Amino acid sequence: MWALANIVAGGVFHAAVLFLVAAGLQLVFGVQKIVNLACGSFYALGAYFGITFITYAHQLGVSDWLILPGLIISGVLLGFIGPPIERMLRAVYGRDESFQLLLTFALVLMFQDVFKFVWGANPRSLNSAYLIYGTITAGDFSIPVYNLLVIAAAIAVAAGFGAFLQRTNYGRILRATAENRVMAEALGVDVRRVYAVVFTLGAVLGTTAGALVVPTAAASLDMAIEFVVEAFAVVVIGGLGSMRGALAGALIVGLIRALSIVYFPEFEVLAIYVIVIAVLIFRPVGLFGRAVA
Amino acid sequence: MTVLLETRDVSKAYGVFRALDKVSMAVHEDEFVSVVGPNGAGKTTLVNLLTGLLPPTEGEVLFMGHNIAGVGPVALADRGLARAFQLIQIFPKMTVAETIAAAVISRQKKRWRMFTRLSADAEIKARVGEVAEIFGLSRRLETAAAALSQGEKKLLDVASAFALDPQVILLDEPTSGVSTADKHTIMQTLIAAAKRTGVKGIVLVEHDMDLVAAYSHRIIALSEGQVLADLPPDKFFADPKLIETVIGKRRGH
């Protein structure tokens, strides 16, 4: 019983990280109609940079207690790559979707070698300093407090995003631009700035998610390209463009992965693809998506 | 006279909103029927029903005696019903000749010919040349559709529908966006084309009452989803109240 609880806890933690990236993807797709193949690269960037940042901070004598905020800060700092990349993507806004996919694919290729150049070809990881937050145990069940904190952070982001989009003026502007760009422009919205903001937000979510995951996983070159498939699975299952979809999709993918690793190891990866395909067949808009023309 | 296309007590409802309410009309052989009415009267819905795009909520839509509810554009094209849209639809990267050829290929049932050279098919070439000539596009055959003028694009759009050799053709505001001087030219080209291509029935959706008066055998007026009148032009225009409802004001002199 406790074993199951452990697995579920692991799945929820993974889902929390997935949600952060998926939320960024959904936001960018919802407003800009861009599918960002480089989301995995942002994730990996956050992971690598997080490790470097924390290691450096540790050397400077910063307390291990500040790991969590430290990782969050390192993720957010990386947000500065958002604007220049968005400017590059501007060149293909009006054009066929294929060009957007290709440009983000070009980014994937470029990022791979950036990682190799800065951090080398071997996987990097943090020591277990994050365990300083302690672990909660109950019988055979145990979960590091760090994981709980990350889950809590993801929930906070989900709630915050929801409130932001629904209740603030800027949130309304974002939703309006997502619904009808031309109309929003006609009503005086500076769409170019909105795009820059949205993309940067998406990038920050991706890099922060990557940073948050490094205590429990290593950063490696493969991370960027493997993660893309999972992130896409989340977005497809949840429904393109929907925040609730990101949440639902992340939970489903996170839990299925966790459960299948233990109970059906041969089908672990298969299970996710099969579900993606099933969703695309039977309910192509995903659980919460709106029909995309 | 044979009935080519008809609706029998057709209704289309979207929830509580009835876009069409018990509409019955028919197009007979060698008839030119116009459908008029203010915006929102249900003209487009009727045309969508007539071309099998939408299934009716009630009633039947029959083409050549067969029920065509939800049949789909490709099947209808094969059966002999063609449609040209109000908003110009072109194949931007294809030439005028290629655009017309696409329809001709469907008509001559050569779709699945994968190894014959299109340029070597004399039958297709001849037909394409014919259709282009009828619509005055002979000199533009090798021009990319995107490079044509608005008027030429409109002609091409209609020409490609005619190239299907349909029995009945539906024209959805074919002269919209065209200058008044050109409108009559287009209408006359259409009618001449119909005669030469063996089209047996024309349904025209139009706002321009001058055109409607000049060319229709019958005028069907829709208002708020119902048939207000189904009369030949002389009787139609004799009724000022009818005209007022349809165009919103009296026809001035």
Added chain:
Amino acid sequence: MRPHLAAVAVVCGAVALALLPQVVPPYYVGLMIPFYGYAIALLGFNLLFGYTGLLSFGHAMFLGIGAYGAAVMSSVFGVTSFELVLVVVMLAAALIALPIGLLCVRYVGIFFGMLTLAFGMLFHSFLFKFYYVTGGDSGMRVARMNILGLPFNSYNKIEFLAGPFYYYCLALLLIAGFVMWRLVHSPFGLHLKAVRDNARKAEYLGVHVRRFRLAAFVISAAFGAAGGAILGFRVGLADPELVYWTQSGQLVFMAVLGGFTNFFGPIIGALSYILLQDQLQSLTEYWRFVLGAVLALIVIGLPEGLSGLVVDLRRRLAERAA
């Protein structure tokens, strides 16, 4: 491109390729076999992308079917005829593409791309799950086979690849090119272009949009498998990495580099990419970065690719001459 001009270009190209082994160091001749494999696969890919307007991010799976098909037939069933392998893998790919295509062609654009990516990765994971057959990570051996019934025993593998097999692949490319040329210039091909340009209008002109998308998908799968068989044969190994989604991305890269709006674009793209990658790899270990930058530049500044550049140049020269 007018037929006789294209014919001239093809003859020149074929002659150049035929003379290549005589004038160029064996190392470069060795590079050309993958070129032939990718070129054939790309001819098929571009039927789907350039002519029907569907961008697949899972096309590498058909290359995989070709390579693994060749491996299974040669290593497990001891087949020695490469021709037989080609026929079988093409049929297999077409059959597998049928149900997958039926699902995928209901969608266009991004959804089609994602669905094909998912199927591609599904196939990739199958290769790992059934590792006792496919060798998992280490791949599966593709034994040497006879071409045209001849074993060419006197040639060692390297000589064979730079000699008889080279000309064999050149012939295959010419045949594939001819078949694709006829396809594209047929009534069927015109209907495909109509689907690409305006699917809705195409329907009203009697074009079976979904059926034709499926047909293009199946045909492109068969071409992909043929290319994959060549690739597998050359390396002697069917590798699961051949099927990863980034490989599919590489195929798209090649098509765009050469120019997907032109019939010869993908072939030019395959050649350019292979030469470019080879040169870059000898210059720097960060060649992926440069390639990525090249792709970005092409997408932003030269969307018609290298063939677009050539067409443009020709047009300008013609205008200058007029």
